[in-house]
Every structure is written in structure tokens, then in C-alpha cells.
Amino acid sequence: LLDVVMPRQFPWATMRRRPPGLWRYREALPLGATAEPVALGEPETPLVDISAGGPRVYLKLDFLFPTGSFKDRGAAVLMTKARELRVARVIEDSSGNAGAAIAAYAAAAAISAGIYVPEGASPAKVAQIQRYGASVVQVPGSRADTARAAMEAAQAAYYASHVWNPFFLEGTKTVAFELWEQLGRRVPDWVITPVGHGTMVLGLSKGFLHLRDAGMTDAVPRLVGVQAATCAPLVQGSRGDLTLPPVVEPGVTQADGIAVGQPTRWRQILRAIADSAGFWTAVSEEEIRESHLAWARRGLLIEPTSATATAAYQRLAAEGVFGGHQRVVVVVTGSGIKTASQRL
Amino acid sequence: LLDVVMPRQFPWATMRRRPPGLWRYREALPLGATAEPVALGEPETPLVDISAGGPRVYLKLDFLFPTGSFKDRGAAVLMTKARELRVARVIEDSSGNAGAAIAAYAAAAAISAGIYVPEGASPAKVAQIQRYGASVVQVPGSRADTARAAMEAAQAAYYASHVWNPFFLEGTKTVAFELWEQLGRRVPDWVITPVGHGTMVLGLSKGFLHLRDAGMTDAVPRLVGVQAATCAPLVQGSRGDLTLPPVVEPGVTQADGIAVGQPTRWRQILRAIADSAGFWTAVSEEEIRESHLAWARRGLLIEPTSATATAAYQRLAAEGVFGGHQRVVVVVTGSGIKTASQRL
Numbered sequence: 001l002l003d004v005v006m007p008r009q010f011p012w013a014t015m016r017r018r019p020p021g022l023w024r025y026r027e028a029l030p031l032g033a034t035a036e037p038v039a040l041g042e043p044e045t046p047l048v049d050i051s052a053g054g055p056r057v058y059l060k061l062d063f064l065f066p067t068g069s070f071k072d073r074g075a076a077v078l079m080t081k082a083r084e085l086r087v088a089r090v091i092e093d094s095s096g097n098a099g100a101a102i103a104a105y106a107a108a109a110a111i112s113a114g115i116y117v118p119e120g121a122s123p124a125k126v127a128q129i130q131r132y133g134a135s136v137v138q139v140p141g142s143r144a145d146t147a148r149a150a151m152e153a154a155q156a157a158y159y160a161s162h163v164w165n166p167f168f169l170e171g172t173k174t175v176a177f178e179l180w181e182q183l184g185r186r187v188p189d190w191v192i193t194p195v196g197h198g199t200m201v202l203g204l205s206k207g208f209l210h211l212r213d214a215g216m217t218d219a220v221p222r223l224v225g226v227q228a229a230t231c232a233p234l235v236q237g238s239r240g241d242l243t244l245p246p247v248v249e250p251g252v253t254q255a256d257g258i259a260v261g262q263p264t265r266w267r268q269i270l271r272a273i274a275d276s277a278g279f280w281t282a283v284s285e286e287e288i289r290e291s292h293l294a295w296a297r298r299g300l301l302i303e304p305t306s307a308t309a310t311a312a313y314q315r316l317a318a319e320g321v322f323g324g325h326q327r328v329v330v331v332v333t334g335s336g337i338k339t340a341s342q343r344l
Numbered sequence: 345l346l347d348v349v350m351p352r353q354f355p356w357a358t359m360r361r362r363p364p365g366l367w368r369y370r371e372a373l374p375l376g377a378t379a380e381p382v383a384l385g386e387p388e389t390p391l392v393d394i395s396a397g398g399p400r401v402y403l404k405l406d407f408l409f410p411t412g413s414f415k416d417r418g419a420a421v422l423m424t425k426a427r428e429l430r431v432a433r434v435i436e437d438s439s440g441n442a443g444a445a446i447a448a449y450a451a452a453a454a455i456s457a458g459i460y461v462p463e464g465a466s467p468a469k470v471a472q473i474q475r476y477g478a479s480v481v482q483v484p485g486s487r488a489d490t491a492r493a494a495m496e497a498a499q500a501a502y503y504a505s506h507v508w509n510p511f512f513l514e515g516t517k518t519v520a521f522e523l524w525e526q527l528g529r530r531v532p533d534w535v536i537t538p539v540g541h542g543t544m545v546l547g548l549s550k551g552f553l554h555l556r557d558a559g560m561t562d563a564v565p566r567l568v569g570v571q572a573a574t575c576a577p578l579v580q581g582s583r584g585d586l587t588l589p590p591v592v593e594p595g596v597t598q599a600d601g602i603a604v605g606q607p608t609r610w611r612q613i614l615r616a617i618a619d620s621a622g623f624w625t626a627v628s629e630e631e632i633r634e635s636h637l638a639w640a641r642r643g644l645l646i647e648p649t650s651a652t653a654t655a656a657y658q659r660l661a662a663e664g665v666f667g668g669h670q671r672v673v674v675v676v677t678g679s680g681i682k683t684a685s686q687r688l
Contacts, residue, residue, distance in 0.1 A: 020364070021390075040643050041390030041405045045364075048385035061385045064408050066644060068681050108643030127685040133641040193557050248574055297477040299412060299452030337412050341471040 001265060004030045004166045008336045010177075010214035020044035022073055022174040028210055029077055029169050031084065038079040039108040040066040045175075047182040047329070057313070058188070060331045062139060062175055062200075063303070067104045067128075068099035068335040070175065071162060072272075077171030078160055079105040080257040087111055090160035093150035095121030096257050097270060097334055098162035098199075103134035106160070114157065116150040118143050126337065152162045163197045169206060172199050176207025179329055180217065189219045189326040190278075192316075195234060196258030198269035200333055205272035221329075223278035226312040228253040229308070232282040233261060238270055254288050254344065257305030261307070276305040287311040289344050296336065303334030304344070345608060348374045348510045354521075354558035358540065365387035366417055366518040372554055373421055374514050375428065382423040382453040384410040389519075391673070399666040401657070402532070406519055406544075407647070411448045411472075412679040413441035414519065415506060418543060421515030422504055423449035431455055434504035435590050436492035439465030440541075440601050441678055442506040445674070447478035450504070458501065460494040462487050473578065488606075507541045507608045513550060516543050520551025522682075523673055531561045533670040536660075537677070538652045539569040539578060540602030542613035544677055549616035563587040565673075567622035570656040572597040574627040577605060582614055597655045598688065601649030601678060631655040631688050641682065647678030648688070 018024035021042050031037075046061045065072035082090060088111065092102040095117035107191075108114035113134040117126060119141070126136055138155075139146040151159065162168045169310050180187050187208055193200045201223060208220040227235050230251030237246030250261040263269060273280060283291075291311035292304050302310070313330045322328050355371050361524035362368035365386050375381075390405045419648050426434060432455065436446040436570055439461035450457035457478040461470060463485070481497075483490040495503065506512045524531050526571075531552060538545045545567060552564040570580050574595030581590030594605040607613060615625060627635075635655035636648050646654070657674045 039392070041392035041403070041408075043387040043390050043408055046385030046387050049384070050568060058386070061410070064385075064387055064410070066405070066408070068679075092557055103395070104643040104645070106643075107641050124567045127682060128645065131637075131640040131642060131645055131680070293475075296475040297451050299448040299450075301472065301475055302447070335412075335681070337472060337679070340475055341468045 001164065001268070002166045004170050006030050008210055008213035010211060010216055012216065022076065022171070025174050026178045027058070028177065030167065031077070031080055033110045035080055036082060037083045038076055038105055040072070040108055041102065042066070042076060044070060044178055044182070047179070055317070056327045058327070059300070060175065060179060062331055062333055063335040067097070068338055070159065070172065070200060070333045071097045071100065071101035072105070073174050073203070074168035074171035075101035075105040075160055078165055078167040079109040079111065081167045082111055082158055082160060083109045085158070087112070087158040089157040091116065091150050091154040091157045092160045093117070093146050093161065094162060095125055096296050100125065100128050102117065102160050102162070103129045103132035106134065107132045107199050114153060116146050116153065118146045143177040156293065162199050169199060169202050172203025173207035173210065175200070175324045175331070176204050176211065179207040180211055183327060185216070187219060188221050188329045190224060190322060190328040191221045191331060192224040192226060192309045192313050192328065193331040194255065194258050194305055195227055195269065197263050198265050200331060201225055201269060201272055202265065210221060220276055223273050223276040224312065224316070225273045225278065225280045226308045227258060227282050228282070228288065228308055229282040229284050231259045231261060233271060234263060234266060235280045235282045238273070238280045253306035254285060254292070255282070255308050256305060258308065274309060281312050281316070283308050283311045283315070287315070292336070292344065301336035302332045303336050306332045306334050345508065345612070348514050350374050352554055352557035354555065354560055356560065358474050366420065366515070369518050369521045372521065374511065375421070375424055379424055379428045382420055382449055383429060384416070384420070384448065384452055386410070386416060386420060388522055388526070391523070395532050398668050399661070400671045402645070402671070404519065404523060404673050406677055407679040408569035411441070412682055414443065414516065414544060414677045415441045415445035416449070417518050417547070418506055418515035419445035420511035422509055422511040423453040423455065425511045426455055426502055426504060427453045431502040433458070433501040435460065435498040435501045436489050436504045436506070437461070438506060439469055444469065444472050446477045446504050447476035448471045448504070450478065451476045454591045458497060460490050460497065462490045465658040479522045479649055506543050513543060513546050515549025517551035517554065519544070519675070520548050520555065524555055527671060529560070531563060532553065532565050534568060534666060534672040535565045535675065536568040536570060536647055536653045536672065537675040538599065538602050539571055539604045539613065541607050542603040542609050543589045544675060545551065545569055545613060545616055549620065554634050564620055567617050567620040568622045568656065568660070569617045569622070571602060571624070571626050572599040572632065572652055573626040573628050575603045575605060578607060578610060578613060579624045579626045581610060582617070582624045598629060598636070598648035599652050601647060602652065625656050627652050627655045627658070627659070631659070636680070636688065645684065646676045647683060650676045650678050
């Protein structure tokens with residue numbers, strides 16, 4: 001596993017003069033000074049105050065991106081890097097939001113893309129990937145077989161994996177910068193997020209540490225990692241002192257975006273949560289369903305995967321975990337529009 | 345038909361201190377001073393520079409809203425008004441983007457909603473509307489039968505129609521304010537937009553005239569209205585001096601969002617285009633398909649309905665309609681994610 005190590009610079013006086021959105025933070029991204037962003041019009045995603053007495057609570061609607069999920073942050077930065085490296089073809093394995101994001105930003109960068117998906121992947125999601133002109137390779141067998149096929153193909157191409165490629169994580173870290181800015185240049189006390197392969201939680205961790213090391217904040221938020229109870233290797237793994245990767249056989253879950261039985265960056269993810277003085281929690285299918293519906297009935301259609309985080313917030317708030325003066329952010333990682341016709 | 349007439353105030357010094365997005369313009373909206381916005385986190389939608397030599401050309405990605413289309417502008421303002429008026433239940437007829445937007449913002453306002461749709465409406469779109477908790481009434485017969493059934497039901501409820509209700513148009517006019525602001529407080533020379541019932545083009549017209557009468561701009565842009573050739577009553581109507589409403593039998597089109605054979609506000613729409621010194625054009629199914637695919641292959645998945653406008657731009661630019669120093673905006677009204685699995 002590779003990670004990007006870069007100077008902790010954050011020239012705010014320069015950044016603030018640019019339009020809002022992830023590109024204003026470019027000195028904090030590992031891009032050459034002359035790299036032209038592969039951009040599709042990424043807005044600063046909304047931070048919606050949903051406080052109802054007690055702690056200040058916000059939803060970060062991090063799905064209001066061109067392809068409908070926060071994965072556009074990672075894909076935009078990764079494809080900018082790929083173009084800088086004069087890459088001609090990329091490979092990715094994902095039948096979901098990451099596959100769509102890589103396909104879209106590869107198209108925007110005029111880089112050809114092969115997206116490997118397990119046989120039987122959702123036809124709607126495959127259709128979205130194909131519209132961007134990417135070639136979709138359906139692989140028989142398990143999710144692991146798909147990953148193996150992709151890695152093999154990546155011998156002859158650039159592996160633009162949202163799991164393995166460190167430039168993807170560098171893009172997702174911009175969500176932390178936006179939160180800091182939207183909260184009046186202060187970090188929140190807590191951030192609650194769904195965790196599958198950990199791209200969001202690692203991005204948050206990297207981003208907040210970058211801000212701290214650059215002197216923009218003293219504290220960093222406590223991170224709460226949420227998984228579906230039917231597929232919670234990291235929740236289980238957090239309970240012991242692991243030497244081997246945590247592995248579970250994914251059960252059926254509505255939170256298909258985080259149904260990852262064997263998270264590649266498990267050690268890093270567990271450390272990110274622990275170092276932040278955060279914790280892990282799992283939510284039931286019933287909690288996911290109820291929170292998804294409750295938010296839809298308040299007008300926000302979020303991905304069932306993201307409803308793991310809103311459900312966890314609900315329970316933790318009821319348990320009194322958050323102090324009355326604290327600020328809590330719940331990250332909504334994907335749009336519910338893609339799965340509106342899915343049975344709950 | 346009713347229209348809102350209000351003072352042309354635009355206190356920019358006050359507005360600019362608020363966060364970006366449609367609510368910063370509230371003095372230009374017909375809302376009481378104490379009305380609490382029914383908000384779901386509406387961002388300022390991106391304006392993407394797609395110039396390639398010659399005129400400056402921009403795509404206004406006006407679909408990056410919670411329900412996936414620009415209709416959220418109208419629905420947010422209309423539902424804020426409805427709550428101010430203590431409305432308990434609203435009726436709307438639309439099986440598409442407007443139905444989803446009204447359902448979502450009614451939910452956000454805790455107002456019950458009945459959405460009337462023609463029998464046979466797209467199951468995916470009906471599913472989205474239902475997720476918000478709205479009751480969907482499927483009406484046998486034609487689109488006109490659905491409208492009649494909705495109007496009847498609206499005798500006992502508030503008719504939150506995107507076609508008839510003037511507060512909806514007041515919301516859509518905020519797109520003009522954003523364009524003016526994003527272009528450095530200057531209006532563009534041209535705006536190209538799809539036209540069905542005319543909510544976008546009327547919003548643009550109202551918004552730019554508001555800016556002009558408030559002294560924020562001397563000129564207003566020339567508006568280009570685009571329809572699908574298989575359903576182009578306004579293109580046809582623009583050729584004569586009409587006394588009767590233009591009516592066509594809608595043919596089959598991929599641009600289902602503007603497949604309106606008999607536009608209610610036809611006289612107002614024709615006048616808006618004519619008064620702006622703009623013009624009308626129709627595009628073929630082949631042009632729609634090609635432009636939709638061309639943009640997807642550049643990474644932007646837009647609704648086929650919106651591809652009417654990008655296709656029209658393409659042709660008009662090739663014909664040399666736009667001057668080299670002019671600024672042209674093409675409005676992208678809906679996300680292509682909802683229809684990604686639709687055959688082209």
C-alpha cells in the first residue's frame with residue numbers, strides 16, 4: 001500500500017480568493033504547479049444545519065457532485081494526476097459509485113477506462129458507467145475474483161483504484177477542508193461516516209491532520225466509523241489487537257456501497273479512528289431502512305449506504321454521546337436517486 | 345394565469361454577505377420578511393467554462409440540486425410560500441422532475457402532497473416521488489386527463505403546479521441572479537434553454553428583467569428557446585401572429601421533460617423570447633442523441649431533455665450565430681442519472 005507524503009502547506013490567503021470547491025485547495029494536493037484540473041464543475045457541497053436543540057448537527061451533502069457521490073473528489077484529483085503522468089488507459093474495479101466516478105473523470109481527461117464489475121452487478125449502475133464511454137468487463141465469481149481480474153489487467157494499464165491508488169485518497173481529503181471552512185474555519189467536534197473500503201474516513205483523517213500540521217487548527221475531530229451489522233469487519237477488528245486482516249463473509253445489506261468483507265487498508269482505517277479518539281459502531285438493517293425513509297420523508301433522498309451514518313447519529317444522540325455545545329457532522333456520501341426503485 | 349408583481353429591489357450589499365445559493369436573493373423573492381426558507385441545502389450550481397476558441401461558452405449545471413433538477417428552485421420557493429400561507433396539502437401533476445421536486449420540498453415543509461401522474465409513467469420516477477412520502481395517483485388516459493384530475497383535486501387543496509402557480513416561477517428566476525453573479529456581475533449575451541412548459545425560460549426572463557429594473561444591468565441576454573422537432577408547438581407558434589394557443593400532438597421524443605403539446609403559458613413564453621430579441625429552434629432526435637452521448641463521453645451525464653440545448657448550441661455555433669467576444673450560457677436542466685438505463 002502506498003501513501004502520498006507531502007508538505008503540510010495550506011496558503012489560505014491565496015486559496016480564499018478562488019471560487020469555492022475542491023480546486024481552491026490545490027496547494028494541499030499532490031499536483032504539479034502547471035497541472036490543469038480535470039474538472040466537471042464540482043461545487044462546494046452543502047452543509048445543512050439539522051440541529052433540533054442540544055448539539056449543533058449538520059448533514060454534509062457530499063453527493064451533490066456530477067456523478068452523484070463523494071467519489072468525484074477522489075476521481076477528479078486522481079485523473080488530474082493520471083493526465084499529468086500521461087496515462088493513456090486506466091483500470092478500476094467497482095460496480096458502484098467509484099466505478100461511475102472513475103469512468104466520468106477518465107472521460108473528462110480523454111483517458112480510456114476499463115471498469116471491472118462482478119457478474120450480476122446492478123444494471124442501472126453498469127448503464128451509468130457505460131454511458132461515459134468506459135468499457136465494462138463483467139467477471140464471473142466473487143467480488144475478490146473481480147479485483148484479481150482488474151489487477152491483472154492493470155499490469156498493462158494504470159490502476160486507478162479507489163482502494164489502492166493513494167491519489168484517490170488525496171482527493172477525498174478535500175471534504176475536511178470544506179468542513180473546516182464552512183464551520184467558520186473551525187473543525188467540528190465529531191464526524192460520523194459510513195466505512196467500507198474507508199475512502200471517506202481516510203480522506204477525513206488525512207485532511208484534518210493536514211490542517212492541524214499546517215497550523216490551521218489545534219484540534220482534530222473525533223471520527224465515528226459506521227458499518228452495517230451484517231458486514232462489519234472493522235467494527236469486529238477494532239475490538240482486538242489484530243495482526244491479521246479482519247475478514248467477514250458479507251451478509252445481505254441495503255448498504256451495498258460499504259459491503260466490503262475484507263477492507264484492504266484495514267490497519268490504516270482502524271488507526272485513523274483510534275488516533276482521533278473516535279469509535280466504531282454497527283447499525284441493523286432495520287435502523288438503516290428507518291433512517292433512509294425518515295430522511296426521504298423530510299425531503300432528502302440519500303443512499304441507503306449513507307443512512308448507516310444518519311442512523312448511527314440518531315442512536316448515539318439518544319444515548320447522550322454528544323455534548324450540548326458540540327458540533328457534529330454526519331457525512332452523506334451518496335445520492336438516493338440511483339437506488340430509488342430498489343426494494344427496502 | 346396569475347403572475348407575481350413585486351418591487352424590483354435587489355440589495356446586493358446585503359445579499360453578498362450571505363452564503364451562495366438561491367436564498368441569498370430573498371429580498372427579490374415574494375416572501376414575507378419572517379418566512380423561514382424550506383431549504384434542503386441548495387448550492388449555487390456550477391457554471392463550467394467549455395470555451396474552445398471563439399465565444400466564451402458555459403454550461404450552467406442547474407441539476408446539481410437535491411432532487412436532480414432545476415425544479416428545486418421553484419419547489420423550494422413555492423413550498424416556503426405555501427408554509428407561510430399555512431397550507432396543509434398540495435396537489436401537483438407531473439411524472440417527472442417537477443413531481444419529484446414538489447414531493448421533496450412538501451416533505452421538507454411537512455405539507456402532505458398528492459402527485460398526479462399519467463398511467464404508465466416511468467416506474468423509476470414514480471418510485472422517487474413515493475420515497476418522499478407523497479401519494480401518487482395514476483390517472484388513466486392522456487396527459488390532459490391527468491391535468492384535469494389534478495385541477496379537480498386542487499379544489500380541496502393548494503394547487504402547487506409548476507405550470508400554473510406563479511410562486512414556482514419566482515423561484516426559478518434565481519438562476520438568472522446566479523448567472524449574473526458568476527459572470528462577474530454581468531449578464532451573458534445569450535442563454536440557450538430547453539422549453540416545454542417554459543418554467544426555465546420564464547424564470548430567466550423574469551430574473552434578468554428584475555436585475556435590469558433594479559439597475560444591476562443595462563442589457564438583458566437574448567434567449568434561445570429549444571424544442572424537440574417532434575413536439576415543437578412554440579417553434580411553430582413563433583412563426584405567426586397567434587390568437588389561439590399552439591397545439592401539437594406530441595411525437596415520440598427522448599426529450600420527455602419538454603414533450604408538452606399545449607403549453608399553458610404559451611403567450612407569455614413567446615413574448616419572453618421575442619422581447620429579448622432571441623429566437624426559437626428545433627432539434628432532431630438524432631441531434632439530441634448525439635449531443636447527449638458526446639457530453640457523457642466528456643464526463644457529464646445530462647438528461648436527454650437538456651441535450652436539446654447543447655445540441656442547439658452546437659449547430660448555432662457552427663452557423664456562426666455567436667460573435668467571438670460574446671458570452672453564451674447553455675442551461676443543463678436535469679441530471680442524466682435518472683435515465684441512465686433508458687434506451688437512446
